[in-house]
Amino acid sequence: MIRSMTSFADGEILAGELVILCELRSVNHRYSDVSVKLPDRLRFAESDVRRLIGEKLKRGKIECSISYKKQLSTQNFVVNTAVVEKLLAATQQIAEHMSAPQAFSALDVLLFPGVQQENETDKESLREKIITLLDQTLNKMLATRTREGLQLAELIADRCLKIQQLVVAGHARMPEVLNNLRSKLTARIVELVAEPNYDRLEQELVLMAQKLDVAEELDRLETHVTEVLHTLKQSEPSGRRLDFLMQEMNREANTLGSKSADREMTQISIDLKVLIEQMREQIQNIE
Template sequence: MTGYATAQTGGPAQGSSDAPQAALGLEIRSVNSRFLDLVFKLPEDLRGTEPALRELLSSRLKRGKVEVRAWIEGRSDSGPPAPNPSDLQRLVNLQDGIQAWCPKAAPLSVAEILQLTSRQQAQPGRWNDSLLTLAQTTLDGLIEAREREGQKLAAMLKDRLVQLRKLAKEAQPLVPELVAQQRQRFLDRWNEALGNAGADAASASAQDRALAEATAFAIRIDVAEELTRLAAHLDEIERLLKKGGETGKRLDFLIQELHREANTLGAKSSSLELTRISVDMKVLIEQMREQVQNIE
């Protein structure tokens, strides 16, 4: 299911040199997927939190391709931090000592100085607690967004259930009508074939044979069992939608069963009208299948 949430907080500790300007941000995006696929885009200072974030998201999400992006404003987004004078003085002293022993050693470049001072200023783990707390808040927002989408999907599925029930109701009276038509067709053919025989014999023979052929035909095209199972699947889907919770995989299975019944209905069809009903059912079921795969 799709969803989006973001949150931001201040620095991890009061009194630190960059607390007034540094801020931690977190963004979680979710798009449709049948399985849970977690992708993390974290700066170097926050890489250590990935296992805890993965465990947190896995405990509350079951489906979706989820992208988690975190950043530290005032550092990553605003360029490298300005080196502290004490760090610069320490590097100068080290450089002077090294060049005293190795006169040919090249002096440090600006890029190297920034890289070294940023490593010195980095404090691994100091953002961890703040990020995990922020992740709880952001995840709550994501789940709320997914729930709102879930309500819309449930409304769509209920509408398709109504349409499928209507099509099933249209199909029910067609089979007896088809059997009666086929029986009369058999009678007409037998009467025509036995027209030169006696009227009573021809009529009796034609009627018996037509009855036998009509019975076999009725058994072959009978879709009452398929319509009964289809109605049972529709009832179960409606029950799951009312119940809520983690129903995505159960709904996915029921949609497959609906598709199977609609296929059988089409295979047994002996009229254009029943074929049309089968095709319309499969169109609706396919629409449901695409959305059910998104429901958690």
């Protein structure tokens, strides 16, 4: 199954007094590059997060952000009175050295780091919630990547069909190319010598025909196209293999162009390279 590497998914889950939020973004990349952002309170689950992402996504630059927020309906403010007393004592000392001390409210004190105490959380229960949420979000991302992958596969298959048509046209054109070459060389030699050596001419024609024969390149292009269509149906990630096949197909198209002794065959070579480049651009985004 062909999958795109570009996608986005998000989700959230309730974990006690917390709402855990997850965002996943992925773009194309040659290898697997995973970055994870977690708040300190959830840092203990990072290895599990990376493991699950690695199991589900085999290739791409993947950014995973997991955060949390407290539910307002269940949020309890537990004040660390020891910290408050030290804070007030410190502010009083500072105020003694100020010409015009600034007043501050109880809310200012409440926002000071360490004044509010967070309830202890059951890490194992929280870990399970994080993994459940991440698994759900990854499945959403996989569904999106699969839908986009099917669209890419259709575009590539359509271009493969056009390449096959050009290969057929190239095979059909070859006899005419060789006949035209024979006629031109024969006429040229007749002009140059009064009694041409037709046996030698025939040998030269055979050698030149071998150099200009592109049947092998056309056959290999057909083989590569068949392999591309076969690869599109595979279940495992196949972006790298498809990229390799594009390199091979481009090499054959270039050779075809360099051997071309005919305007129509040159045009076939150009059309082939255009189609191959279009496929290569799409394949860069396949897992």
